[in-house]
Amino acid sequence: MKSLLERFVSRGGKPEFGTPGPRVAGGELPARLFGVIAEFANAEDLLHAVPKARKEGYQVMEAYTPYPIEELNDAIGHGPSRVPVLVLLGGIVGALFGFGLQYWTSVIDYPLNIGGRPYNSWVSFIPITFECTILFAGLAAVLGMLVLNRLPMPYHPVFSVPRFQLASRDRFFLMILARDPHFRAGDTFRFMETLGASHVSDVED
């Protein structure tokens, strides 16, 4: 059970989280470098920079934008989200719970004759079954999104970059993580500067 849960929220293969992996670079890394982040003035520049970084061989990166950009998730190499499956499961569990609750209480635990209606008045049980379906699916959508995003997370290394505040206003950011096998502190920094970024800075862990 635990391993299943762990697998579901596992950090394996997830670039953005967890401690940096083994450093392949020799000696040149500053201590506890989390990644290098570049700031772009508009979405187009960021969208042009992502494939270039991928072409250069970088795999473990993350982009930050002030509003959702649909194509970015795919461009950066993240897979589809698992939220829909959770919502479906939530809905199924909710429906079973809703109907099961009414069936068990009205037929098994305490059968009552209400105006001669059958104990299993399934038609009358539909509204509550429906409401429970929606409730559980809705909770699964929100909690699933938060858990998979590993929120709440009060601190993250990107917050140590002063200009990162603008990610929630009008600036677009691309970070290549130190965990990337291709990452070389100086080289990556210089590469990011060629992408058309207005600022490039190190992100300390």
Next chain:
Amino acid sequence: MTPADQDSNRADVGSGTPPVIAPGHTFGSVTDKISAIVLTRKTPIGWWFGFLIAFALMNVMMVAITYLFVKGTGIWGINIPVGWGFAIVNFVWWIGIGHAGTLISAILLLLKQTWRTSINRFAEAMTLFAVACAGIFPIIHTGRPWLAYWLFPYPNTMGVWPQFRSPLIWDVFAVSTYATVSLLFWYVGLIPDLATLRDRSQSPIGRVVYGMLAMGWRGSARHWHRYETAYLLLAGLATPLVVSVHTVVSFDFSVGIIPGWHATIFPPYFVAGAIYSGFAMVMTLSIPLRKVFGLEDFITMRHLQNMAKIMLATGLIVAYGYGIELFMAWYSGNEFETFMIKNRILGPYGWIWFLLVLCNVITPQFLWLKRVRNSVVGLFIISIIVNIGMWFERFVIIVTSLHRDFLPSSWDMYVPTKWDWSFFVGTLGLFFSLMFLFIRFLPVISIFEMRTIATGDDPASADTKDMGGAA
């Protein structure tokens, strides 16, 4: 934002239809303008004035609730035969008002109506506060409100369960699910904007409070992807939910055998009425809001016109519902149904029925005129009249159906007491107090969604334009 999107918004500017956002706004300017209401602008004197009035009225409710707990429901005008008075009238009225918020935020999102973007946030807040007001009434109506939790199925020492064949228990589930899902929808929508407020707040308290509420949101591509998926699915779930809630509320009546309640038209007629009154309330709130905070760029005439059209359409459905009630009373040939309609129109409460027709059927017909749809003052007046009319509708349905039922010897009149009025006025106070606090402390328009429709060029981006060769 792709260039194609920008073009489509610009095309709106060129044609006769007003735009959904004034031209020239950038990511930065929408962020600054909306967050400034919360963070930097001085609280307008009008805010204090309005909040203090609303807060005073809310205290009327607190007094009324205290007195009710001491004396019991005998302080109201209810008795046999009218056992459901103002409390249920107000409950249905408030819960109906809430429906427009969900409709705007969920159904219009699924239909890709971009104009919803600048009104969905406060419409959702309105939903939440209206449901809070509505929720008070059934609880205090139980007579022993401190035992209201008996409505929920929990294992108890008495060994009994709620009666699941009753619409009243369906209502418990429908309204509590609705409140929960509306809260989730609203809060999820707020998370990215709370992060914006966290990053822009100058005060340490603001940073800490908004920071905790934002839960460490940083807008990463992967997060946005899951976020958008969850938000869209929530919208898909909220859409059938909102229809189910007022349907279940109408079951509270239509499953009973009282003439005037026992009608199959009730579910669609109630849902249309709910949306009708809800849009009227959104209009009543948005017109002063855009004026006081100078949000005319974001809540444009396009929004007001579209809401007016929805009000007109749902108003016609409601009018059709009234017509069908009259028709069925005649067509059924049932003497109790016929009497009920005659009594409703010509009986002692007949004047309220005529007011209801005046407010709900005749007044919205002015919305056919383009000149009226273009007049802010006209729309404001019509929206208030419709709000009042919808309250009359619930009064007519509940009181005139009950006060003269099958047995003339049990007929009686229902007269609300001053405590009935206190509860009604008090929940208005609660609603507006919450609304004023919301406007002051949270972004009243969804900032991140406004960024997706902002069409202006960002002057700040000029310093990197020399990178054009890279594209």
